[in-house]
Amino acid sequence: MDKVQNNKAWFLVLPVLVLVAFSAVIPLMTVVNYSVQDTFGNNVFFWEGLGWFQEVLTSKQVHSAFGRQLMFSGIILAIQIPLGIAIALCMPKKGFWASVCLVLMALPLLVPWNVVGTIWQILGRADIGLLGYVLDALNINFNYSRNAIHAWIIVVTMDVWHWTSLVALLAYAGLQSIPQAYYQAAKIDQASRWKVFRYIELPKMQGVLLIAILLRFMDSFMIYTEPFVVTGGGPGTATSFLSIDLVKLALGQFDLGPAAAFSIMYFLVILLVSWVFYTVMTNLDKAEGR
Amino acid sequence: MAQITLDNLAHSYLPNPKGEEDYALKQLDHVWGDGEAYALLGASGCGKSTLLNIISGLLVPSRGRILFGDRDVTREDTVARNIAQVFQFPVVYDTMTVGDNLAFPLRNRGMDAGYIAARVQKIASMIGMEEVLKRKARGLTADAKQKISLGRGMVREDVNAILFDEPLTVIDPHMKWELRTQLKALHNEFGHTMIYVTHDQTEALTFADKVVVMHDGRVVQLGTPEELFDTPEHTFVGYFIGSPGMNLIEAEVSGNIALCAGHKVALGGSYKAPSGRVQIGIRPEFVSLASGDEGLPVTIKRVEDVGRHQILRAEFAGKPVNAILPEGMAVPADANRLKFLPERIGVYADDWRVTPLHAVATPEREAV
Numbered sequence: 066m067d068k069v070q071n072n073k074a075w076f077l078v079l080p081v082l083v084l085v086a087f088s089a090v091i092p093l094m095t096v097v098n099y100s101v102q103d104t105f106g107n108n109v110f111f112w113e114g115l116g117w118f119q120e121v122l123t124s125k126q127v128h129s130a131f132g133r134q135l136m137f138s139g140i141i142l143a144i145q146i147p148l149g150i151a152i153a154l155c156m157p158k159k160g161f162w163a164s165v166c167l168v169l170m171a172l173p174l175l176v177p178w179n180v181v182g183t184i185w186q187i188l189g190r191a192d193i194g195l196l197g198y199v200l201d202a203l204n205i206n207f208n209y210s211r212n213a214i215h216a217w218i219i220v221v222t223m224d225v226w227h228w229t230s231l232v233a234l235l236a237y238a239g240l241q242s243i244p245q246a247y248y249q250a251a252k253i254d255q256a257s258r259w260k261v262f263r264y265i266e267l268p269k270m271q272g273v274l275l276i277a278i279l280l281r282f283m284d285s286f287m288i289y290t291e292p293f294v295v296t297g298g299g300p301g302t303a304t305s306f307l308s309i310d311l312v313k314l315a316l317g318q319f320d321l322g323p324a325a326a327f328s329i330m331y332f333l334v335i336l337l338v339s340w341v342f343y344t345v346m347t348n349l350d351k352a353e354g355r
Numbered sequence: 356m357a358q359i360t361l362d363n364l365a366h367s368y369l370p371n372p373k374g375e376e377d378y379a380l381k382q383l384d385h386v387w388g389d390g391e392a393y394a395l396l397g398a399s400g401c402g403k404s405t406l407l408n409i410i411s412g413l414l415v416p417s418r419g420r421i422l423f424g425d426r427d428v429t430r431e432d433t434v435a436r437n438i439a440q441v442f443q444f445p446v447v448y449d450t451m452t453v454g455d456n457l458a459f460p461l462r463n464r465g466m467d468a469g470y471i472a473a474r475v476q477k478i479a480s481m482i483g484m485e486e487v488l489k490r491k492a493r494g495l496t497a498d499a500k501q502k503i504s505l506g507r508g509m510v511r512e513d514v515n516a517i518l519f520d521e522p523l524t525v526i527d528p529h530m531k532w533e534l535r536t537q538l539k540a541l542h543n544e545f546g547h548t549m550i551y552v553t554h555d556q557t558e559a560l561t562f563a564d565k566v567v568v569m570h571d572g573r574v575v576q577l578g579t580p581e582e583l584f585d586t587p588e589h590t591f592v593g594y595f596i597g598s599p600g601m602n603l604i605e606a607e608v609s610g611n612i613a614l615c616a617g618h619k620v621a622l623g624g625s626y627k628a629p630s631g632r633v634q635i636g637i638r639p640e641f642v643s644l645a646s647g648d649e650g651l652p653v654t655i656k657r658v659e660d661v662g663r664h665q666i667l668r669a670e671f672a673g674k675p676v677n678a679i680l681p682e683g684m685a686v687p688a689d690a691n692r693l694k695f696l697p698e699r700i701g702v703y704a705d706d707w708r709v710t711p712l713h714a715v716a717t718p719e720r721e722a723v
Binding site for chain 1: 408411412413432433434437438439440442443444446448449450451459460463464504507508
């Protein structure tokens with residue numbers, strides 16, 4: 066068969082190219098541009114090489130923010146994944162209450178980030194917030210703006226409240242797709258409830274859980290708005306995560322060079338970790354098949 | 356092991372069944388003898404799987420009782436009943452090895468490790484999977500998975516019964532035959548009560564001592580393969596069993612004569628005029644070709660050579676009639692009539708067989 070050669074067809078791709086260029090490539094290139102240059106104002110730039118990268122890589126402040134970030138992502142994954150699975154297991158499988166549960170579960174996901182922050186900021190206050198007031202009445206001195214541990218508790222709790230639903234809904238979808246025959250066979254084989262979970266439900270949920278872990282990792286690693294609204298990164302730098310630090314650097318101090326180098330490495334870390342997650346889990350899958 | 360009694364059983368999937376048609380399983384009284392192999396035969400959706408799930412305890416019947424021996428187990432769960440069941444589509448535990456899959460039911464019952472290992476070896480050799488015992492079950496082909504399911508069904512020796520729900524649907528034809536033989540051997544060796552659901556008559560007739568035919572939520576006949584062939588109790592049994600199935604022709608019956616669209620057919624016995632929709636049934640094996648003015652006038656449509664014999668497809672009064680002719684027999688050009696062997700004709704009123712007034716020269720039947 067003869068293939069028709071018509072290179073004019075390439076023009077059809079042009080709109081997409083232009084769109085992607087403006088939405089992604091050009092802004093990213095500006096960042097790359099800043100990361101290797103320095104300026105003393107007046108829009109005059111000169112070549113800096115990898116200096117900013119070296120500075121950021123050796124900065125103690127960035128190191129500790131990175132550590133806090135890893136700890137935050139670790140904690141919320143360790144809470145949200147098991148909790149989400151547990152909630153999904155408890156949800157009714159069908160009928161009126163299943164729909165009610167689904168809607169209720171979806172609600173926190175629909176609340177905008179800064180609203181979530183505001184809700185918890187107020188909720189935790191001892192003077193006007195319900196939670197803070199109750200804790201105060203119980204003689205627990207809860208103050209997230211002074212005590213670093215309290216700040217962590219409120220930020221983690223807020224994230225769990227906001228995002229566990231996502232894990233639960235994904236896990237629920239995974240559970241719903243398991244054919245009834247598996248449960249019947251397990252009953253015939255006299256498997257205990259734990260074994261049904263361990264050998265049927267968990268393996269069948271593996272795919273959706275992989276997606277849940279990836280999404281939750283990426284999102285939590287990039288978290289900004291909620292802790293910014295609740296604690297502003299404080300007390301001190303206790304809840305200053307990477308993005309909060311970055312914004313301080315870029316917009317607070319207007320250190321565009323280091324901020325650009327920081328952003329690029331931040332982006333690469335997320336890309337790398339996600340890629341590692343994905344490869345490890347898909348390879349596990351294949352290895353088991355052999 | 357014990358005999359299984361179904362007492363006044365019925366099941367509906369609706370919470371408040373009203374009429375007869377709401378029941379997936381209609382009134383059923385039946386005894387499954389201890390240590391016998393039964394085939395449960397019927398078209399898809401006739402209630403076979405429902406019945407099986409009720410016996411194994413996956414479903415609680417809307418009405419009636421199930422007894423194992425003298426023990427009422429209606430409300431007991433599958434663990435208490437200790438029954439093995441193999442499903443139509445393979446169910447394997449993906450993350451376990453083949454060997455762990457086979458050992459699973461035994462481990463769940465807390466059996467001794469040495470016994471489990473020996474038993475797994477035995478079953479693995481039976482299903483031909485000794486080499487892959489250490490392999491993960493994930494990624495095996497559908498028929499390998501189904502063999503594992505079968506193996507898991509057979510691994511426990513102390514079960515009260517083994518139920519098979521169309522287990523060979525996804526298996527290769529030659530493997531099908533082999534596994535069926537294995538099941539039969541297993542039955543001879545251990546004498547478990549086995550109930551084998553299928554809609555394939557060859558499978559049913561080769562596997563079982565007794566065949567139970569279900570139709571529309573009811574057991575229409577229980578009998579040996581010969582009984583089902585010779586004296587079908589219901590028109591469904593007539594046309595479901597046999598290839599091609601029984602010919603059924605609308606008729607008016609009085610005494611020992613049937614009148615089919617104005618043509619007389621001699622019957623092997625005499626009947627009190629039955630009421631309702633009356634039909635006569637004759638298996639194609641007992642129909643022969645004739646010419647002249649004896650027998651029913653038919654239009655011959657075609658002849659199919661199936662190897663061991665030929666099938667003659669004809670039409671009488673607009674309805675198909677089949678006959679089986681010997682291998683190599685040429686159909687005469689003037690053949691235009693079909694003759695029926697009188698003692699092989701059955702009479703059916705509203706689909707149920709009518710017993711003739713005098714004994715007829717057909718084999719004795721066991722009462723259902």
